[in-house]
Amino acid sequence: MLRRPIIQVLRQFIRHESDSTTSLILERSLNRIQLLGRVGQDPVMRQVEGKNPVTIFSLATNEMWRSGESEMFQAGDITQKTTWHRIxxxxPGLRDVAYQYVKKGARIYVEGKIDYGEYTDKNNVRRQATTIIAGNELY
Incomplete structure (x- = not known):
């Protein structure tokens, strides 16, 4: 009878100990996005004081679906939604290539991560911005 309570106490201690040690270990996470679409504007290169330059352009992706219950293709059955992304x-190498060769209307593939941020506009109003930060892939 004495063994059972000691084992339970040890299990609780080990469980508690393992919970506290896992909080010190950094967990891996994933923030990855893949887009295939058309460039909406020619890229612009900007540089903020004391920071590296950045090339920025917009990319349109389309989502299409069939509305209604008809299995056969008919005019008016397809609905399309366009979403604009700020890239x-x-x-440095990718930034210069994008600025030089990516043009409005080009179809490109972008792989990167999504970033949410805030900025203050010209009227001192705080705004939220969603940006795709291109990683290694830009075709």
Missing amino acids: SVFR
Whole structure:
């Protein structure tokens, strides 16, 4: 009878100990996005004081679905939604290639991560911005 309570206490101690040690270990996470679409504007290169330059352009992606219950294709059955994405390229080699060769209307593939941030506009109003930060892939 004495063994059972000691084992339970040890299990609780080990469980508690393992919970506290896992909080010190950094967990891996994933923030990855893949986009295939058309460039909406020619890239612009900007440089903020004391920071590296960045190439920025917009990319349109389309989502299409069939509305209604009809299995056969008919005019008016397809609905399309266009989503615009702001793409920022910080990597020096990729940034320069994007600025020089990406043009409005080009179809490109972008791989990167999504970033949410805030900025203050010209009227001192705080705004939220969602940006795709291009990583290694830009085709």
